Amino acid sequence: MSVRPRPHLPMRPAWLCRNCAAPWPCRPAQLALAAEFYGHSIALAFYLAVSMREALDDAYGLGLCPDLAALHARFLGWLSMTRRSHG
Template sequence: MTARPRPHLPMRPAWLCRNCAAPWPCGPAQLALITEFYGHSIALAFYLAASMQEAIDDVYGLGLRPDPSAMHARFLGWLSLARRSRRH
């Protein structure tokens, strides 16, 4: 019996990947999200924006101050790169 690969899901409130411990969405999570939302890029952007807001809320809940530009790059910044690479 072959073990199923573990999904790369966020662990809250740290928003680290449960599988690889990288900041979520990690590379494998990004690939999985692109696959899951294929053809629905606007829905993916909304999902990631909502996740970013939850992550910001969690950071404040931990008594820290989030870096808005870093959070944007982490959650949404890679979307334009993913769309560009799919076009070529």
């Protein structure tokens, strides 16, 4: 019997990966999301934007003052690497 790998999902309100404890979306989560949303880049961007907003709300709820540019880079900055050229 093979063991299924644990998914790299966010642990709220800290928004750390439940599997590797890196800031979510960690690199394995990014790869899994890119595969799951393959061909649907707008849906992926929307999902990540909503997740970023939830992370902001959670940070403010914890009394933190999050770095908005860092959160944008973390949640949305890697999306340009998932696009394929159609030329």
